[in-house]
Amino acid sequence: MNNIYDEILIAMHSVWNRRWLALAVMWGICITGWLAVALIPNSYESRARIFVQMQSILPGKIGITQVEQQKDVDRVRQTLTSTENLEKVVRGTDLSLSVSGDRDMAGKVDMLRSHIKIVAQQDNLFEITATSSDTGMSDAANAKMASAIVQKLIDIFVEENMAGDRAETSQTLKFLDGQLAEREKQLREAEQKRMDFDQKYLGLLPGVGSISQRMDAARQELSQIDAQLGAAQGALSAMNGQLAATPASIATPGGGGGSPYATAQAQLAAARARGWTDNHPDVIALKREVANLKSAGGGGTAGGGTPNPAYISIRSMQAEKQAAVSALATRKAQLSSDLARLAAKQEAEPGVAAEQAQLDRDYDVLKAQYDKMLADRGDIRLRGDVQTETDAIKFRVIDPPSIPRVPAAPDRPLLLFAVLVVGIGGGIGAAFAKGQLRTTYPTAIRLERATGLPVIGAITETLTAAQKDLRSRKLRLFAGACGALFAICLLLVAVEFIQRGMVA
Numbered sequence: 001m002n003n004i005y006d007e008i009l010i011a012m013h014s015v016w017n018r019r020w021l022a023l024a025v026m027w028g029i030c031i032t033g034w035l036a037v038a039l040i041p042n043s044y045e046s047r048a049r050i051f052v053q054m055q056s057i058l059p060g061k062i063g064i065t066q067v068e069q070q071k072d073v074d075r076v077r078q079t080l081t082s083t084e085n086l087e088k089v090v091r092g093t094d095l096s097l098s099v100s101g102d103r104d105m106a107g108k109v110d111m112l113r114s115h116i117k118i119v120a121q122q123d124n125l126f127e128i129t130a131t132s133s134d135t136g137m138s139d140a141a142n143a144k145m146a147s148a149i150v151q152k153l154i155d156i157f158v159e160e161n162m163a164g165d166r167a168e169t170s171q172t173l174k175f176l177d178g179q180l181a182e183r184e185k186q187l188r189e190a191e192q193k194r195m196d197f198d199q200k201y202l203g204l205l206p207g208v209g210s211i212s213q214r215m216d217a218a219r220q221e222l223s224q225i226d227a228q229l230g231a232a233q234g235a236l237s238a239m240n241g242q243l244a245a246t247p248a249s250i251a252t253p254g255g256g257g258g259s260p261y262a263t264a265q266a267q268l269a270a271a272r273a274r275g276w277t278d279n280h281p282d283v284i285a286l287k288r289e290v291a292n293l294k295s296a297g298g299g300g301t302a303g304g305g306t307p308n309p310a311y312i313s314i315r316s317m318q319a320e321k322q323a324a325v326s327a328l329a330t331r332k333a334q335l336s337s338d339l340a341r342l343a344a345k346q347e348a349e350p351g352v353a354a355e356q357a358q359l360d361r362d363y364d365v366l367k368a369q370y371d372k373m374l375a376d377r378g379d380i381r382l383r384g385d386v387q388t389e390t391d392a393i394k395f396r397v398i399d400p401p402s403i404p405r406v407p408a409a410p411d412r413p414l415l416l417f418a419v420l421v422v423g424i425g426g427g428i429g430a431a432f433a434k435g436q437l438r439t440t441y442p443t444a445i446r447l448e449r450a451t452g453l454p455v456i457g458a459i460t461e462t463l464t465a466a467q468k469d470l471r472s473r474k475l476r477l478f479a480g481a482c483g484a485l486f487a488i489c490l491l492l493v494a495v496e497f498i499q500r501g502m503v504a
Helices: 002-017 019-039 066-078 083-092 094-098 102-115 139-200 211-244 260-273 281-295 309-348 352-389 412-437 444-451 465-503
Strands: 044-054 116-120 125-132 249-251 305-307 393-399
Touching: 002 019, 002 412, 019 412, 019 465, 044 139, 083 094, 083 102, 083 139, 094 102, 094 139, 102 116, 102 125, 116 139, 125 139, 139 352, 139 393, 139 465, 211 309, 260 281, 281 309, 412 465
Parallel strands: none
Antiparallel strands: 044 125, 044 393, 116 125, 249 305
């Protein structure tokens, strides 16, 4: 611990013996540093905050979500510092007074791009910051310029969101109208080709779809008809067996009843007397029964019997089954003939199926594109109307552009004191370094260690009265020089605050 203390005392003594060198270095560093600080131009910063309020009732009903609205605002915020917008800022402020050509304009734009900052503090809150540090203008003019730049950026921000949506919507609708007209023409041509193909090949079979699909459907229908025809023929055979085993009339003792033909005519007359028309199911059945009895030779009268109701009913059902069998057979023959003809055409022209597939594919693609474009045009038109006529996005300036009273940079008082501290440190460091370069021994112990020889003693310096008086005057001069250094620093700080007050 004593060694460390001794080393500190020795270092302090070495610096003190070279205090004039330290003082000179202090003055040199401080004067140079203060001049450099004085040459740094003041930068005045203006800030403003904008709140973006997004409507969510009607826009949300038509699919305009807050996420989409936020993306639109972010897009404008990101492009706010584009070259085009910054040129608007230059033309809209006093910066245009010093612009005489494209080169000057490009320089102003580059300067603004580095001095403008836009930050999203929250989802709907934006802060715009602009800095002005033009050496050709006074501090007050720079402060006003920073505020004017921020105000112009706010105007552009609002204008780009309002007018930009209208222009983009108009351009998009114009493009979609042209594309829709072209797609509509292509769609009509594709429809005409399909109609010509259908008339040539697909009119033979019912249904929709390709040739293969229609043929498969026809085969399935033919298979169903075969099953139905077999069932109908079985039912008809059963009816024929029942009819053969059922008598046409029933004998009654002492019967004086009429023949079955007369009875059927009487029933038909009674039904018509009730007001039944010829389309009534019972009238139709009775008329069919009368015709069957007449064709079977039952037109005459036969005494001693009455008509058998079971025979009449079975006869009617037999006629219905016979009609069903005939219809199914006719349909089967028609389908078989159509399938045979279409198969023959398909064999004669093997590219028909491929041609139809290509036509269907082209038509489906064009139809899907047309429908999508039509829906998109309606959505865009509705969205444009909502955004421009219902104020989907509203802007409110929370904090208007401020006129700065204090420069944002540099912090000149702090820099002045920092230069003073650096100067003091540099002076002390220079004195200490010089002391280390010279081969001297501040104590007898160090001399003894360095030479390895015993040191007998040390001679103390004795000063005369004149020497003491000279040293005292030099000490006062040194103290005055150090005090002057501190006084100059305080004076510079005072001048800085006075200049700030003049700006305010």
